[in-house]
Amino acid sequence: xxxxxxxxxxxxxxxxxxxxxxxxxxxxxxxxxxxxxxxxxxxxxxxxxxxxxxxxxxxxxxxxxxxxxxxxxxxxxxxxxxxxxxxxxxxxxxxxxxxxxxxxxxxxxxxxxxxxxxxxxxxxxxxxxxxxxxxxxxxxxxxxxxxxxxxxxxxxxxxxxxxxxxxxxxxxxxxxxxxxxxxxxxxxxxxxxxxxxxxxxxxxxxxxxxxxxxxxxxxxxxxxxxxxxxxxxxxxxxxxxxxxxxxxxxxxxxxxxxxxxxxxxxxxxxxxxxxxxxxxxxxxxxxxxxxxxxxxxxxxxxxxxxxxxxxxxxxxxxxxxxxxxxxxxxxxxxxxxxxxxxxxxxxxxxxxxxxxxxxxxxxxxxxxxxxxxxxxxxxxxxxxxxxxxxxxxxxxxxxxxxxxxxxxxxxxxxxxxxxxxxxxxxxxxxxxxxxxxxxxxxxxxxxxxxxxxxxxxxxxxxxxxxxxxxxxxxxxxxxxxxxxxxxxxxxxxxxxxxxxxxx
Numbered sequence: 416x417x418x419x420x421x422x423x424x425x426x427x428x429x430x431x432x433x434x435x436x437x438x439x440x441x442x443x444x445x446x447x448x449x450x451x452x453x454x455x456x457x458x459x460x461x462x463x464x465x466x467x468x469x470x471x472x473x474x475x476x477x478x479x480x481x482x483x484x485x486x487x488x489x490x491x492x493x494x495x496x497x498x499x500x501x502x503x504x505x506x507x508x509x510x511x512x513x514x515x516x517x518x519x520x521x522x523x524x525x526x527x528x529x530x531x532x533x534x535x536x537x538x539x540x541x542x543x544x545x546x547x548x549x550x551x552x553x554x555x556x557x558x559x560x561x562x563x564x565x566x567x568x569x570x571x572x573x574x575x576x577x578x579x580x581x582x583x584x585x586x587x588x589x590x591x592x593x594x595x596x597x598x599x600x601x602x603x604x605x606x607x608x609x610x611x612x613x614x615x616x617x618x619x620x621x622x623x624x625x626x627x628x629x630x631x632x633x634x635x636x637x638x639x640x641x642x643x644x645x646x647x648x649x650x651x652x653x654x655x656x657x658x659x660x661x662x663x664x665x666x667x668x669x670x671x672x673x674x675x676x677x678x679x680x681x682x683x684x685x686x687x688x689x690x691x692x693x694x695x696x697x698x699x700x701x702x703x704x705x706x707x708x709x710x711x712x713x714x715x716x717x718x719x720x721x722x723x724x725x726x727x728x729x730x731x732x733x734x735x736x737x738x739x740x741x742x743x744x745x746x747x748x749x750x751x752x753x754x755x756x757x758x759x760x761x762x763x764x765x766x767x768x769x770x771x772x773x774x775x776x777x778x779x780x781x782x783x784x785x786x787x788x789x790x791x792x793x794x795x796x797x798x799x800x801x802x803x804x805x806x807x808x809x810x811x812x813x814x815x816x817x818x819x820x821x822x823x824x825x826x827x828x829x830x831x832x833x834x835x836x837x838x839x840x841x842x843x844x845x846x847x848x849x850x851x852x853x854x855x856x857x858x859x860x861x862x863x864x865x866x867x868x869x870x871x872x873x874x875x876x877x878x879x880x881x882x883x884x885x886x887x888x889x890x891x892x893x894x895x896x897x898x899x900x901x902x903x904x905x906x907x908x909x910x911x912x913x914x915x916x917x918x
Contacts, residue, residue: 422482435460442456468495514779588649603693609631612630640698653738688756709739758902762818769892770806772885826842
């Protein structure tokens with residue numbers, strides 16, 4: 416955001432995260448209400464949030480920064496981008512969940528807790544929104560921790576042995592990891608306050624800290640950066656802090672897997688970018704470290720995905736890999752790198768949400784997610800098959816889909832910075848991703864392996880409330896591939912926020 420941006424006090428920053436939190440509380444308390452009411456309250460709430468996010472984008476494109484609560488909440492172009500992504504993916508996941516919950520939750524041991532599911536779903540989305548609009552460095556930690564608690568309960572929602580183990584592992588590892596982020600946030604505040612250029616509560620505001628970061632002592636800065644990378648990197652699924660991610664994505668209900676991979680890990684890398692990029696001017700070597708960490712993450716993630724027989728775990732490891740691309744772009748600190756990283760953040764939210772929905776559709780129809788037990792689904796599930804391959808090609812960066820353009824931008828940014836080795840690793844990772852995704856799609860939708868849990872004549876396409884969100888996401892992947900400059904005005908300003916921080 417340019418220095419000439421106008422600051423406007425507004426109720427929107429507070430409304431956009433309080434709305435799902437309040438409605439979530441109502442849904443949880445109204446245990447006797449009909450399931451349909453709970454479901455459609457979730458859908459309508461996220462539709463309103465998406466609309467508010469679109470209005471915020473409009474305002475930020477007109478060079479306005481929205482603030483509330485004495486600048487404790489602050490929405491610039493980067494925040495607006497995150498709000499609209501969380502809102503849109505949350506809306507589509509809520510629509511998708513209507514029939515998915517009918518089949519997988521209301522008929523299982525969690526049938527009596529649908530109000531809890533939808534209440535926690537809204538709380539999860541609300542806490543993520545809070546994390547993206549807070550301007551208070553300590554509240555950023557609190558919001559991230561709140562997302563851990565709400566999503567951890569959703570990961571363990573089925574209450575069977577595997578879900579409980581995954582939920583416990585998720586809560587323990589992330590709580591330990593996020594504790595490092597707390598130390599980093601406290602040190603960031605202490606370092607800013609210690610410069611004697613900020614006093615009291617003003618040293619808590621991220622927008623103020625970035626103006627005095629160059630005066631923070633070197634030792635304090637180094638320790639702060641390390642804590643922030645470990646803490647927020649753990650929540651973002653950055654290697655080697657990623658072991659929680661495959662189990663959580665695999666055992667959570669599919670609509671929650673969509674949100675974990677589609678938006679939660681993005682919100683965490685957003686927190687990492689907001690805080691660590693403050694130190695780019697005084698510590699330019701940080702950018703090389705972040706790029707190296709990103710390339711290690713992208714390559715390790717796809718290697719671990721190669722031998723997976725569980726569709727959800729395969730997608731989870733590919734999410735680890737794709738987070739490496741985002742970190743490498745944003746971590747580079749240049750405008751082109753930040754633009755490519757944020758564009759890839761947007762694209763990954765679309766095609767990874769799509770792919771998890773496709774896997775959920777396969778599970779809905781067949782009762783299994785094991786690749787070795789699947790085959791020949793293209794005839795009975797043509798929409799799911801087409802959507803899967805759209806998402807798979809986008810994930811691999813195949814032109815002219817959206818993933819190609821964001822990856823190309825990251826390649827160019829790395830090459831322009833002289834980091835040819837990183838660009839080479841990124842390209843090799845894309846080739847491996849293509850191999851993994853096409854091989855998996857062929858086995859599941861084109862292969863001749865007989866199904867073990869359902870016979871072919873009994874299979875059919877999923878209900879409209881499940882495949883409509885899938886087709887919307889597939890259409891967006893195609894649209895942004897054919898028209899890659901469509902999100903340019905917003906991404907340009909959002910990248911400018913981080914590039915300005917990194918000057």
